[in-house]
Amino acid sequence: GAVVSQHPSRVICKSGTSVKIECRSLDFQATTMFWYRQFPKQSLMLMATSNEGSKATYEQGVEKDKFLINHASLTLSTLTVTSAHPEDSSFYICSASKRAGDEQYFGPGTRLTVT
Amino acid sequence: RKEVEQDPGPFNVPEGATVAFNCTYSNSASQSFFWYRQDCRKEPKLLMSVYSSGNEDGRFTAQLNRASQYISLLIRDSKLSDSATYLCVVSGNKLVFGAGTILRVKS
Numbered sequence: 001g002a003v004v005s006q007h008p009s010r011v012i013c014k015s016g017t018s019v020k021i022e023c024r025s026l027d028f029q030a031t032t033m034f035w036y037r038q039f040p041k042q043s044l045m046l047m048a049t050s051n052e053g054s055k056a057t058y059e060q061g062v063e064k065d066k067f068l069i070n071h072a073s074l075t076l077s078t079l080t081v082t083s084a085h086p087e088d089s090s091f092y093i094c095s096a097s098k099r100a101g102d103e104q105y106f107g108p109g110t111r112l113t114v115t
Numbered sequence: 116r117k118e119v120e121q122d123p124g125p126f127n128v129p130e131g132a133t134v135a136f137n138c139t140y141s142n143s144a145s146q147s148f149f150w151y152r153q154d155c156r157k158e159p160k161l162l163m164s165v166y167s168s169g170n171e172d173g174r175f176t177a178q179l180n181r182a183s184q185y186i187s188l189l190i191r192d193s194k195l196s197d198s199a200t201y202l203c204v205v206s207g208n209k210l211v212f213g214a215g216t217i218l219r220v221k222s
Contacts, residue, residue: 034210043119043202043214044159093158104210106158 001027004096006107013084013114020080021110023094029074030096034104035067038091050077051100084114116141118211121203125217132193136216138186138203147206148179150188152199153215159202162188193220 003026013019023033032051036044048064050056050071058064068080077096081088091111095104121138128134140148148165163170165177165186176189186203200215 041123041214043117043212044210045212046209049209091156103161106160109156109158111156 002103002105003027004030004094004105004107006092006094006110008110009108010111011113013112015085015114016083018080018082019084019112020078021092021094021112023077023079023096023107025075025096025105028096028098030077030098031074032097032100033071033077034095034097035069035077035079036093036095038093038109044093047079081112084112086114088112089114117213118142119203119205119213121201121213121216123214123216125219127219127221128193130193130195130220130222132220133189133191134193134218135190136188136201136203136218138188138213140184140186140203140205140211142205142207142211143181143184145184145205145207145211148186149204149206149210150175150177150186151202151204151212153202154199159204159212162201190218193218195220195222 005024007022035047038044047062048056048058056069071077093109094107097104150162151159152162153159165179169178174191178187198220202215203213
């Protein structure tokens with residue numbers, strides 16, 4: 001149990017376009033979902049925390065108008081990278097937990113390359 | 116200063132060796148501590164939680180020293196499949212990841 005999927009697993013897009021990444025909890029309801037970003041040889045950095053039905057809480061330095069997060073149901077959260085630029089190229093990983101403070105289950109990640 | 120510091124390695128060890136990783140954290144209010152494992156281009160997977168009393172899971176032993184804000188992971192009888200990046204993770208109101216220590220086990 002506790003499986004989290006992400007789609008797509010890999011995406012290449014042109015600079016200036018927007019990309020949507022989906023994160024789904026497949027066999028449990030996720031009250032809270034998290035979005036992380038990992039640049040090569042660096043640590044995972046939390047971008048934002050989203051609770052179902054409410055606005056996401058963004059970490060310092062993460063632009064909420066650029067990284068749009070929607071957690072519309074207990075099994076789905078989406079991250080939209082708007083007007084992507086090459087510096088947004090990274091590994092984006094979501095995680096989900098059944099309740100706030102519970103163990104986080106990680107998705108397999110989405111590798112975004114902006115050309 | 117980073118919130119969680121780890122030696123990036125790589126640690127290159129032969130099969131069967133014992134290897135130890137260390138980690139320090141800066142936030143004394145941190146409440147929970149973990150070791151995760153991350154394979155290349157994959158998501159992190161929870162290896163084990165870390166407690167002050169020390170805990171063991173098979174070949175893996177983790178230890179927490181709150182006074183020194185120091186966490187360790189010991190791997191005995193290393194296997195080729197242990198090759199990965201080991202992430203030290205500290206939690207207060209969110210998970211804070213170290214950049215990881217690379218382990219390469221060679222035959």
